[in-house]
Amino acid sequence: MTLEALQLNISSGMVTASRHWRRICQTTLANYGISEACAVPLLMIVRLGDGVRQVAVAQAAGLESPSLVRLLDQLCRAGFVCRSEDPDDRRAKALSLTPRGRELAEAIESELVRLRREVLQDISPADLEAALRVVRAFEEAGRHSQSEQSSGASS
Known part of the structure; x- marks a missing residue:
C-alpha cells in the first residue's frame, strides 16, 4: 500500500472506529443510566482527583467551559458531583465526586477497562x-x- 493510501485509511478509519467505540460506550453507559456527555466530566474528575479545578476538567475533556457548566449542573443535581471554591483561588471552582458519584464513576471505569481489554486483546x-x-x-x-x-x- 502506498503512503498516501495508508494515510487515507488511517484518517478515515479513525472516524469510523471512533463512531463504533462511542456506540459501544453509549450502550454501556445507558446501562448505568448516564449519558456519554455527562459521563465524560464524571470520569475526568475521578481520573484527575477530587478538588480538581473546573478548567482542568474542561481541558481534559476537550470541552468549552459553557458546555461543561451545563453538564456539571446536571451532575450536581443528580448528586454525583459537588462544586466548591478553590482554596487557592476563590474565583475558581473545585470539583469533587460525592460518594454516589465515585461509586458510579468507578463502576463505569471498571466496565470501560473491561471493554478496552476485550477490544484490544490481540x-x-x-x-x-x-x-x-x-x-x-x-x-x-x-x-x-x-x-x-x-x-x-x-x-
Missing part, C-alpha cells in the same frame, strides 16, 4: 504505542489548527 504493546503516536499526531494538529483559528479571530 494488539501488541508495540502496535498500541504506534497507534497512540498516530492519535497524538491528529490531536496535535487539532490543537494547532484551533490555536491558529483563535489567534486569527482576535486579529
Whole structure:
C-alpha cells in the first residue's frame, strides 16, 4: 500500500472506529443510566482527583467551559458531583465526586477497562504505542489548527 493510501485509511478509519467505540460506550453507559456527555466530566474528575479545578476538567475533556457548566449542573443535581471554591483561588471552582458519584464513576471505569481489554486483546504493546503516536499526531494538529483559528479571530 502506498503512503498516501495508508494515510487515507488511517484518517478515515479513525472516524469510523471512533463512531463504533462511542456506540459501544453509549450502550454501556445507558446501562448505568448516564449519558456519554455527562459521563465524560464524571470520569475526568475521578481520573484527575477530587478538588480538581473546573478548567482542568474542561481541558481534559476537550470541552468549552459553557458546555461543561451545563453538564456539571446536571451532575450536581443528580448528586454525583459537588462544586466548591478553590482554596487557592476563590474565583475558581473545585470539583469533587460525592460518594454516589465515585461509586458510579468507578463502576463505569471498571466496565470501560473491561471493554478496552476485550477490544484490544490481540494488539501488541508495540502496535498500541504506534497507534497512540498516530492519535497524538491528529490531536496535535487539532490543537494547532484551533490555536491558529483563535489567534486569527482576535486579529
